Amino acid sequence: DIQMTQSPFTLSASVGDRVTITCRASQSINFWLAWYQQKPGKAPKVLIYRESTLQSGVPSRFSGSGSGTDFTLTISSLQPDDLATYYCQQYYTYPWTFGQGTKVEL
Amino acid sequence: EVHLLESGGGLVQPGGSLRLSCEASGLTFTDHGMTWVRQAPGKGLEWISGISESGGYSHYADSVQGRFTISRDNSKNTLFLQMKRLRAEDTAIYFCATQFGDYWGQGTLVTVSS
Numbered sequence A: 001d002i003q004m005t006q007s008p009f010t011l012s013a014s015v016g017d018r019v020t021i022t023c024r025a026s027q028s029i030n031f032w033l034a035w036y037q038q039k040p041g042k043a044p045k046v047l048i049y050r051e052s053t054l055q056s057g058v059p060s061r062f063s064g065s066g067s068g069t070d071f072t073l074t075i076s077s078l079q080p081d082d083l084a085t086y087y088c089q090q091y092y093t094y095p096w097t098f099g100q101g102t103k104v105e106l
Numbered sequence B: 001e002v003h004l005l006e007s008g009g010g011l012v013q014p015g016g017s018l019r020l021s022c023e024a025s026g027l028t029f030t031d032h033g034m035t036w037v038r039q040a041p042g043k044g045l046e047w048i049s050g051i052s053e054s055g056g057y058s059h060y061a062d063s064v065q066g067r068f069t070i071s072r073d074n075s076k077n078t079l080f081l082q083m084k085r086l087r088a089e090d091t092a093i094y095f096c097a098t099q100f101g102d103y104w105g106q107g108t109l110v111t112v113s114s
Helices: none
Strands: A004-007 A010-012 A019-025 A033-038 A045-049 A062-067 A070-075 A084-090 A102-105 B003-007 B010-012 B018-025 B034-039 B045-051 B058-060 B068-073 B078-083 B092-098 B108-112
Touching (some): A004 A084, A019 A102, A084 B045, B034 B078, B045 B068, B058 B068, B078 B092
Parallel strands (some): B010 B108
Antiparallel strands (some): A004 A019, A019 A070, A033 A045, A084 A102, B018 B078, B034 B092, B045 B058, B068 B078
């Protein structure tokens, strides 16, 4: 199975900060990577798919980059509504796998 | 508006069985592969199973392979997860979702405990 490793586990930031979360796959997944945002008690919400394509309705301050094994989710200017846990997920091959999550807090 | 509504969760003893359902509305069900994702209390997301649009192909995580079976009834816009030989570590909120995560249900809690 492909292992997805995110860093950091937690991230403390201030409103307006540029925030970067990284995700590393144990083998190449080309660009078959998605990023999800999950708030407490809620279902996850897809932000980005195919490594860098923004899901409809997602603010443009979110962006994704990378390829192969190393990927990045960037929030250009952190907003209070962005406080959540973020997960990467590979869908290159079954079983699909998630990273362990990165909690973004103030 | 798209809705995915899970049901069937509850308390079950170790070794027991449970069948989850996910009823879809507001979308063309046969246009979407479907998945089940679970989240143990205080833990991260775990993809556990997926099924193709027609139901002809299915895949499983190692942790549930041989114990869980995913299926769908396209005539009823419903996705299922049959869970057998349940273990304490299967305790989690179970979410159904479209294959690429566009739409999610609210989740149903499964607790495996004696």
